[in-house]
Amino acid sequence: MPQMRKCKNSKCGQYFEYNPARKQIYCCSKCRQEANHRKRNRKREYRKREPAPGPNRPYTADTVYLIHKWYREGMDSKEIGDLLMRSVENVQAALEKPLTRGQEKTISEISFAHKNVSQRHTERRLTKPEASF
Numbered sequence: 001m002p003q004m005r006k007c008k009n010s011k012c013g014q015y016f017e018y019n020p021a022r023k024q025i026y027c028c029s030k031c032r033q034e035a036n037h038r039k040r041n042r043k044r045e046y047r048k049r050e051p052a053p054g055p056n057r058p059y060t061a062d063t064v065y066l067i068h069k070w071y072r073e074g075m076d077s078k079e080i081g082d083l084l085m086r087s088v089e090n091v092q093a094a095l096e097k098p099l100t101r102g103q104e105k106t107i108s109e110i111s112f113a114h115k116n117v118s119q120r121h122t123e124r125r126l127t128k129p130e131a132s133f
Contacts, residue, residue, distance in 0.1 A: 002017040002019060003018060003020060004016070004017060004018075005024070005025070007025075007027040007031055008026055009027070009032075009034060009035045010035075011034065014027050055081070055087040055090060056090050057090075059097075063084065064094045064097050064099065065099060066084070067091055067095060068094075068099055068107065069110070071095055072107060077095070
């Protein structure tokens with residue numbers, strides 16, 4: 001049994017007969033196209049993004065540690081700054097900050113292990129016998 005319903009198109013608003021099984025919400029195809037066109041062309045509201053962090057942003061817990069570690073491994077301030085997207089002044093200020101005892105210990109263990117491995121490789125190359133044919 002047909003029922004009456006108001007057209008969902010805000011510009012039309014006419015009443016029309018519809019069959020509940022069809023779930024029709026617009027009175028005609030013209031109203032449907034017009035309403036859908038308005039929906040698609042409605043301007044979206046975008047959230048304002050936070051500005052990108054600058055090169056002189058605050059340090060995280062790991063930043064100072066990594067800067068000290070890489071500096072001791074031989075990287076210069078410019079290389080570290082490029083890697084972390086920070087200014088050279090920001091990297092130099094981080095180098096002036098002291099590390100905790102745990103961080104100092106970790107860096108010394110890593111550098112000690114690195115030196116031992118590199119010495120062993122050098123010794124192997126020097127003591128390797130030459131092949132003769």
